[in-house]
Amino acid sequence: MSKFYQAFKLSVIVGCASPFIVCHAGEAAISNSNLVHAFSTFQISPQVGVENHAASPNGKQQLEQEDEGYYPEAGLIQGKDGNIYGTTRYGGVHDKGTVFKVTPDGTVTVLHSFGDSANDGANPQAGMVLGSDGNFYGTTRFGGDYNNGTMFMVALQPDGTVKETVAYSFAYAFTGAYPRTGVIQGKDGNFYGTTYSTGQGFMGAVFRMLRSQPGDFFFVQHEYPFQGPDGANPRASLIQGKDGNFYGTTRSGGVYGKGVAFKIEVNSDGSLKETVLHSFSGGSDGADPRAGLIQGEDGYFYGTTYSGGVNGNGTVFQVKPNGVEVLHAFGGSDDGANPLGDLIQGSDGNFYGTTHSGGTHQIGTVFKVTPSGTETVLYSFGSSGGTDASYPRAGLIQGSDGSFYGTTSAGGTYNVGTVFKVTPSGVETVLCSF
Structure with missing residues (x-):
């Protein structure tokens, strides 16, 4: 079996007493099961990375919602440093979600509160991936220049600080909007993902995203917009098959309007070609x-x-x-x-x-x-x-x-x-x- 365990969408680990491994299907791999999140009750202060420990009658670990994040709806990922990283959909200083870190001894640190700048992302619903460059990449459903969602990058600096960059702002009419799943990094080093809706029929799209050179910003080189008979409104992450192509599902569309399983091939010019593998009939x-x-x-x-x-x-x-x-x-x-x-x-x-x-x-x-x-x-x-x-x-x-x-x-x-x-x-x- 592959070390890239297929996984689940994890909420903040509260009061857990047993080590385990977690990751998000199609997004991350965690192969170290020695994470122990064991824990005294604590409260993280609004200042990033500062914690105050406090007693609690029931011994339940608590994350203060207003500043430290709540409703984590995505999986976790283990960094090269051995720590675990994830996102919350809400909370943080601006109540637009957070990126957080959990060390093996259970110390939790808020690394970034979304909404720190006018064009920052908001409300991530997917986990992050660890890129080949050592940085973390993820998506937010809202925020960005057009409030249609973003792809963001989180870089851990040598001095221990964190730099978050809005790598891309989705523009509804051109590149789709409201990504509900994360991105994956293909074998070619580029990032691939889906948006739930687009300006071309509101049916979502598959996109291929390249990095601007030099710099930390990206652009969508090509996208494949769903048209309905070929699928609509993807709600799940892509995977890359052994043949190098990308595979996924849409929850609606297809011949019968009940969803499809599809394949995406990358042409020599970078454009995307979709093949419907099956249209579900509802029967x-x-x-x-x-x-x-x-x-x-x-x-x-x-x-x-x-x-x-x-x-x-x-x-x-x-x-x-x-x-x-x-x-x-x-x-x-x-x-x-x-x-x-x-x-x-x-x-x-x-x-x-x-x-x-x-x-x-x-x-x-x-x-x-x-x-x-x-x-x-x-x-x-x-x-x-x-x-x-x-x-x-x-x-x-x-x-x-x-x-x-x-x-x-x-x-x-x-x-x-x-x-x-x-x-x-x-x-x-x-x-x-x-």
């Missing part, structure tokens, strides 16, 4: 894919649809040259329903993921699907009582211990989400409650 093949694709060890691509299938509750599918083969149609009830997160292929060759609903208690599941299509519910959320995790919205990663880790958007002690662990045999532990 037995599924509809509304909200997660991206992964490439299996066999070279085929795998993914999920949120709805459709013979039971109307979503599917797990394999992309083949002549369309898709449905490996499993979720049944609801004791089975799961409505997967939102990406699949991963475990070290045993099977595929693992989560459903947002369904299961014994109708609040989500962790499942396994063999390459031949046999599905097993490993765990139904709610089985361990009222403070159990519930309603996962993201996929899983597999830790170096063989267990699977993920997040839920609800449940836990405070019913505002958790980080959980599930062993391959289906034993679940809530590691922390937000």
